[in-house]
Amino acid sequence: MRRNSIFLMVWLWSVVILWGCNGAIASPISAERVTEITQQWENSVHALADVNCSTCHQESQTKTLVVRPNQESCQSCHQQQVDTFLLGKHGIRTAEGLSPLTPKMAHLPMKASAQEQFMGCNTCHDVHQPDTFKASVDSCLQCHDDTHSLNYGDSKHGSLFAASVRLPRPSPDLVTCATCHLPRTVNENTNSVFVNHNNTYTLLPRDRMVKDVCMNCHGLEYSYNSIFDDQLIEGNFHHPPQQDLDTLKLVRALEEKRTASDSE
Numbered sequence: 001m002r003r004n005s006i007f008l009m010v011w012l013w014s015v016v017i018l019w020g021c022n023g024a025i026a027s028p029i030s031a032e033r034v035t036e037i038t039q040q041w042e043n044s045v046h047a048l049a050d051v052n053c054s055t056c057h058q059e060s061q062t063k064t065l066v067v068r069p070n071q072e073s074c075q076s077c078h079q080q081q082v083d084t085f086l087l088g089k090h091g092i093r094t095a096e097g098l099s100p101l102t103p104k105m106a107h108l109p110m111k112a113s114a115q116e117q118f119m120g121c122n123t124c125h126d127v128h129q130p131d132t133f134k135a136s137v138d139s140c141l142q143c144h145d146d147t148h149s150l151n152y153g154d155s156k157h158g159s160l161f162a163a164s165v166r167l168p169r170p171s172p173d174l175v176t177c178a179t180c181h182l183p184r185t186v187n188e189n190t191n192s193v194f195v196n197h198n199n200t201y202t203l204l205p206r207d208r209m210v211k212d213v214c215m216n217c218h219g220l221e222y223s224y225n226s227i228f229d230d231q232l233i234e235g236n237f238h239h240p241p242q243q244d245l246d247t248l249k250l251v252r253a254l255e256e257k258r259t260a261s262d263s264e
Contacts, residue, residue, distance in 0.1 A: 074121045087198045091197075108144065110145050111145045132170060137178075151234070151238060154238055155237055157176075161174050210227050226240075
């Protein structure tokens with residue numbers, strides 16, 4: 001790791017010199033910032049996987065410097081995540097060749113401090129120190145200012161998350177913003193987890209949220225009675241569902257009738 005850190009420092013300083021000479025940015029990054037980036041990288045999962053500066057900041061074919069890497073750099077390792085990100089509301093403008101989405105364009109209330117933030121991989125993930133704990137809740141709340149999002153902290157899901165022991169990544173038993181809006185798929189053959197980064201995939205129809213998310217923990221009736229209660233959604237599921245859908249009553253009645261008929 002020590003050898004890798006020295007290599008990283010040298011590589012970063014070469015970038016600083018190139019930026020200063022080529023005038024690609026107004027002023028080169030400071031020595032303090034180089035040290036900070038190095039320390040962040042040393043303790044990251046990227047360092048453990050031997051992913052260093054040149055992995056993202058160097059074009060694979062021409063070996064030229066990439067000053068500001070975008071999703072194309074991430075795609076070289078995270079193909080499925082980037083592909084699904086580009087299908088969702090966060091990334092569809094980029095996929096269509098338009099300027100990236102900003103919170104200023106959103107219909108939902110967004111924080112004033114985030115209005116001009118471009119949506120990309122590094123909006124939610126710190127590129128020098130990837131942290132899925134931060135990305136699972138805090139990254140969402142740095143932009144979203146709507147009632148549903150703000151009520152997460154007071155919900156049962158939010159309370160359990162706040163009380164959890166911090167791990168390299170959130171436990172599968174926790175329910176975060178990402179749990180519902182970026183659902184996970186476990187590949188039992190490879191024992192790997194794929195996170196669908198299409199943030200609108202489970203929104204409509206609501207039944208999809210029930211099937212892909214809610215029923216991983218809750219029963220069918222509890223899930224349907226919750227997901228079709230608009231006020232409960234606004235409160236971010238801060239209490240159990242109070243309604244009993246007529247559709248479910250009809251299903252129960254039909255099942256009771258079928259069972260009685262089979263027993264005759």
